[in-house]
Amino acid sequence: MTDEERAALRARRTAAVNGCDRLLSAGRWPTMRERLTRLESYDLDGPPDMYGDGPVAGLEQRVAELLGTEDAAFFPTGTMAQQVALRCWAGRTGNATVALHPRAHPEVHEGGALGAVAGLRTVHPTREERLPDAADVRDLAEPFGTLMLELPLRDAGFVLPSWEELTATVAAARERDAVVHFDGARLWECTPHFGRPLPEIADLADSVYVSFYKSLGGVSGAALAASADLVAEAKAWRHRYGGLPFQQWPAVLSALYGLDHELPRLPGYVAHAATVAAALREALAAEVPFFRVHPQTPCTHQFQVWLPYPADVLNEAGLRQAEETKTLVFGVWQEGPLPGLSHTEVTVSASALEWTEEDVADGTAQFLGFLRAGSPRSTHR
Structure with missing residues (x-):
């Protein structure tokens, strides 16, 4: 893939994520203006x-x-x-x-x-x-x-x-x-x-x-x-x-914002990650011949999902889901140690808290539908 193709794919993914109404794994990056707006809650009139x-x-x-x-x-x-x-x-x-x-x-x-x-x-x-x-x-x-x-x-x-x-x-x-x-x-x-x-x-x-x-x-x-x-x-x-x-005050103030606003929410993210991981296991077991949710019960609010498909196939399915349904279940997939075996990292944070077990199951089934429609290739048939 050329640099131009990588840039185009990155722009497409950014547009797809920003256009989503629902995101299970992580969320979209805030804009620079949004980040600056958050800092207004701190004393910006003091010396840097x-x-x-x-x-x-x-x-x-x-x-x-x-x-x-x-x-x-x-x-x-x-x-x-x-x-x-x-x-x-x-x-x-x-x-x-x-x-x-x-x-x-x-x-x-x-x-x-x-x-x-x-x-x-x-x-x-x-x-x-x-x-x-x-x-x-x-x-x-x-x-x-x-x-x-x-x-x-x-x-x-x-x-x-x-x-x-x-x-x-x-x-x-x-x-x-x-x-x-x-x-x-x-x-x-x-x-x-x-x-x-x-x-x-x-x-x-x-x-x-x-x-x-x-x-x-x-x-x-x-x-x-x-x-x-x-x-x-x-x-x-x-x-x-x-x-x-x-001077480092923008990074420092954004760190303070994270300590004030995100740190108290992390235990809730960790608790909900266990629910999301269980729902993903059940949804994948119904339709995929081989998969892994690792660890089965997440230690934190992040964990891995492994599927027997090439990363480019999985990424295309996810992008199509985001573009056509405004819903995104998984983030970026990467090739694993074996050809045709890929994994993604699931991060359960604020955008995932509204997802019920049924929502996870429906979103996963929808993703698998795009996957089958795009390419039936799998290392396990």
Whole structure:
């Protein structure tokens, strides 16, 4: 596909999503004007930040209070926040080896930056589609300075361990004299699964990164929360990495909006995700010879759906459904590890709360109708 074709397809999808009356998975991105309108609820007559003071410092204090840590540092991206955190821990432990899952964000989505930029090395306690457990950590054949746990593990299906498993894994890392860092880009929505408040979860780790745009709908930005001395060191590295722009107040205010308006709604999204996942399983089982809703009961408000069709066929069916019925059930599909097997991520948020089990069943049946009409191809006949 050429760049022009990709741009045309992206424009078509944007128009289709924006034209929908009903969206099950996630929703349309707000316009720039809509985002600016939201910020009017905050004090826009005050002075903006300058190199990390003012609103930036206020957000950092808010995050530290929410997570129960001594301090926090705002970063323009989570990628930078985590690289800085892991670099700091390597210096403090004297060990530049980071133990993490091969599906973790730095291994899949950062172009090898831990090694190329920070000079770190990674090892994998397990390759199974789950977080490392205590036995994996204890049995790792070589020393490591930091254990990084992504909560939830997004590319494996937004999966989480139980609270007992998580605490045991952390304890195993301590036994090996390693520090623990949480990739908590989506930590905000983990509290229902663990049955613990955010400070109790964050207290297990030596440092925690959280995102402001993935679940909270902010413009951009992240925070690294930890002890005051680690945050001070991280801020020094933040400056070296070019992560201290002159002003960042639009991103900061949108982060505050997410904390004020989206964070309280996340438990409701998680609860409704279980209803949506069950309805999808029932609807797909009636008409598709092979499928997976993974996990069967979502750990958060996000999960995967797998179908035995090429991604382009599934995406075309979804676009036609959106264009012709103003209803969209699934987002973008991607090819899986086998040809003709594809998956999509379902995010249950505000737009999905009005969907009943019957609505999910009807929308799914409608999508499958467009799929059959467009192409009967399947890897399972």
